[in-house]
Amino acid sequence: MPSRFLQLTFALIAAFGTVPLASAQAYPAKSLRAVVPYVPGGVLDGLLRPLAQQLSDAVSQPVIVENRPGGNTAVGTGLCAKGSPDGYTICASGNGVLYNPLLYRNMPYDPEKDLAPVTNMVLLDGAIVAHASLPASNLRELIAYAKANPGKLNFGSFGEGSTAHLYLEWIKNRMGVDIAHIPYKGAAPVIQAVLANEVQLIYMGTGFILPHIKSGKVKPIVMPSETRSKFLSNVPTFIDEGYDFSPASWFGLFVNARTPRPIVERLSSEVRKILLDPRFKEKVLTPQFYEAVGDTPEQFTQFLRRQRTQAVELVRISGIKPVDM
Template sequence: MPFKTLRQLALFPALCLAFAGTAWAQGQPPAQDWPTRPVTLVVPYAPGGVLDGLVRPLAQRLSESLGKPFVVENRAGANTAIGTGVCARGEPTGYTFCATGSSVWTNALLQKNLPYDPVKDLAPVTNLVFADGHIVANSSVPFNDLKGMVAYAKANPGKLNFGSFGEGSTAHMFIEYIKDRAGVDIVHVPYKGAAPVIQATLANEVQMTYMATGAVLQHIKSGRMKAIVAPAPQRSPFLPDVPTLAEEGFDLKPSAWFGLFAAAGTPKPIIDRMQAEVRKILQDPKFREQVLTPQFYTPVGNTPEEFAEFGRREREIAATLVRVSRLKPE
């Protein structure tokens, strides 16, 4: 057989693969044509719960701007791991996204059998919002700020009770961090959900808790609660006189946030387009007035690269909080 023919035969499999890859790429709609069918936005909480008030209006606006339905699918359970897993294990085609918060990182530290790796299996799209939250206290406590709380706890070990909405929750880890750094004895009391914690704090069954600002602002304004400190990188625009943890001498700058992710491998042009559309919506004054401000959300809408870097820092913070909380993977 002539050498030329042999060489052509040897190249044939590679040519077939190249052709197949080109044909596959041509079969995918370019980013400017995306979406060509309905898109699913997974929310890893129960219907009517955390995030629905943000994601459902966002989905409606995306449907209007992109011309295809954006369908919200609630998949609650396992501290958001079930819903997040739907996205992490989904096809990277740009038709499944998930909205979640810091539990995306803490779950990897606290769940032994998590069926996905959030770093490897999720592609960051954008940080949607920062959620406002404060450590608050019953108005009867004899202190008004974090320094006063620490001084009281040192003088009265074991007499302050701190309520949270569950073992391993953000509230739990925040108080354990303060206890560890300040060297104080404060009793952690877990409840099943936010509403029972608020009622327990109002009734002085526990003296303090960490809660979303919107859930307790009425009680702060009425004088039944005090805002003690903001565990956040900066002061809240809703309670600007309340200092942050860093301002009170603690070296942690945690954030309460919700962001958007896709499956790893989702085409970059689709991720970029999704981020750009979401950012436009978050910047719209009407959307801010009707959706974000009433829920005490501060819009972000950063780039995928900026969100990825933010995630790297948040993973370090999550590791610190889990360590000082002495929580073990289960």
């Protein structure tokens, strides 16, 4: 009897133990959905759409890109956090997965617990820029002007709680200036606002704002990064200006946290091959000023842990209080 019981037990373990592996071997057996948590035409579209096409070719299944903005990326990313753990919904996101739990009291999910990191796709340059008419050409001049003219400057961002909004609040609280925050719905209207001088300051990815810097319509003030950009090497960082402030801007991929590990590894492997392909770099990444990362799920997890610590400190210094979503 014990022998028969053990045989049955091991048979059940073997049977159920092979389900994830068998599922991974058959994956993907249908189309995949790649979710962008921003409006169409934004910063992330230009990366994810060509990546989705390459991934479709690699796995021989359609990869359909879907824009689901809202909630400072929480709506789109939530489709993975609260979706099926089968790897058929992939969510692209950035710093929102770190900041949102600190900014909203009633998040319907926990990004740290409910999302599985797949790969960090890219790092990206960004700069705080000013309308050309603003009588300030560097950070010290900007702060002096803002202190002499309280409430006269507007800073445009791509939404409440966005990276740009946090950077502004950090500047306001750390440097004691009064600059108004004007949120917009996406990167494109923010750029149009600064070009029209509706706002005098914005934070924007280098790839989107560089043509307007070259045309003289806006001027770079400072870069919130650890090192200077190779595309704007004459623009100082906050560290250059004497401030310990160097947050990273990045875009990564996530799936539901309960997705079988072999599927996470398969997705990560396929995407990393695309990102590190010299042809993809030349055609897609370099023109948009992206720096390929393409790390493993384990490496991405470690990166997120380090960035989460910095996010807590940034939100603390910014003085932003949590609100209901």
